[in-house]
Amino acid sequence: MIQRKIRRAIQASRAPNPVRTIAADVLPQRTPSVAIGIGRTIESTLALLNLNFGPRTLLIPDPRANGTPGPRLAYSVASFLANAGDVSIGMPIDLSMTDSRRWKSLATSAGARVLVLGSSGWERIEFGDRSLILEYGDFPAELRAATTVVALSTPSDSGCIPLWTEIVHPNTSLRARASGSAVFELSMAVDAQYVVCGQVGAWWLIALAEPAIAAELIARGFERLRQRLKGIESIGPWEDAGVQHLSSLGEAGTTTVDLVLDSRLEDNAGNGIARQLAEMLGWQLRFSDDHVGGAK
Numbered sequence: 001m002i003q004r005k006i007r008r009a010i011q012a013s014r015a016p017n018p019v020r021t022i023a024a025d026v027l028p029q030r031t032p033s034v035a036i037g038i039g040r041t042i043e044s045t046l047a048l049l050n051l052n053f054g055p056r057t058l059l060i061p062d063p064r065a066n067g068t069p070g071p072r073l074a075y076s077v078a079s080f081l082a083n084a085g086d087v088s089i090g091m092p093i094d095l096s097m098t099d100s101r102r103w104k105s106l107a108t109s110a111g112a113r114v115l116v117l118g119s120s121g122w123e124r125i126e127f128g129d130r131s132l133i134l135e136y137g138d139f140p141a142e143l144r145a146a147t148t149v150v151a152l153s154t155p156s157d158s159g160c161i162p163l164w165t166e167i168v169h170p171n172t173s174l175r176a177r178a179s180g181s182a183v184f185e186l187s188m189a190v191d192a193q194y195v196v197c198g199q200v201g202a203w204w205l206i207a208l209a210e211p212a213i214a215a216e217l218i219a220r221g222f223e224r225l226r227q228r229l230k231g232i233e234s235i236g237p238w239e240d241a242g243v244q245h246l247s248s249l250g251e252a253g254t255t256t257v258d259l260v261l262d263s264r265l266e267d268n269a270g271n272g273i274a275r276q277l278a279e280m281l282g283w284q285l286r287f288s289d290d291h292v293g294g295a296k
Helices: 002-011 042-049 070-082 097-110 161-166 170-178 182-189 212-229 241-248 269-281
Strands: 018-023 033-039 057-061 087-092 113-117 122-126 136-140 148-153 192-200 203-210 256-261 284-287
Touching: 033 042, 033 212, 033 269, 042 070, 042 203, 057 070, 070 087, 070 097, 070 148, 070 192, 087 097, 097 113, 136 170, 136 182, 148 161, 148 212, 161 170, 161 182, 161 212, 170 182, 182 212, 182 241, 192 212, 203 212, 203 269, 212 241, 212 269, 269 284
Parallel strands: 018 122, 033 256, 057 087, 057 148, 087 113, 148 192, 256 284
Antiparallel strands: 033 203, 122 136, 192 203
16 A cells, blocks of 8 residues: 555656546535445345446445455445446556456456546546635546446545545645545545445445445444444544535535345344444434335
């Protein structure tokens, strides 16, 4: 990871060559939508959500998550979607040869293809009045070419949204990192849905969420539940600086959550975890026997 950061710092000195400049209000504000599945394995929990994103889906695995369950989540989602249409896994342009081979092998075995993000050029997106810090950012052209962009996150204490610092042009990444909360403004330029995966005790929790602030709250909530089991005290999801920054920009973060539990489970521990999460976030639970997610 340190070597990759050095490479990105060197690349940041090279001026990007944007394909085009997009002057817009970034993304319109949207009502949050969240569905959470709780099960014993990643695969069985994904099946509860019944993901359906349509053709030309671009999966963006979190480049920071090289260990389990990052690749496992990417493989499971790609395999699940491969029969429904053209699925690609997007890789940052500056991955090491070892990491590139690993992700290419994973994509092939899952029936997906690999897209090297930025190889088709970069698009400069101007943030306009929606941003407090960044004026513009340079993003891989492949993001807008896809019908649906799905970001996959297996968050730790770093949250979900910072994954975009590994995807944007190194120059944009360095400018965002230097400004702290600006990292979270990057998410306003990407029309993405998020699949957030976390493990709490023996349970796997997977959320399908949009927009970015809802995904970040879920990621922070998953991590807080995990810490609570270990007796670790930490701030709540709403107290996170990045969440508060997005909220100050007008991003809505309250919602009703569709909760899908594996009906084969004999105890209600998963139910209890879901209620703890909802209470932590101030959200309402709506229990569902089935949720078809991903279709816009």
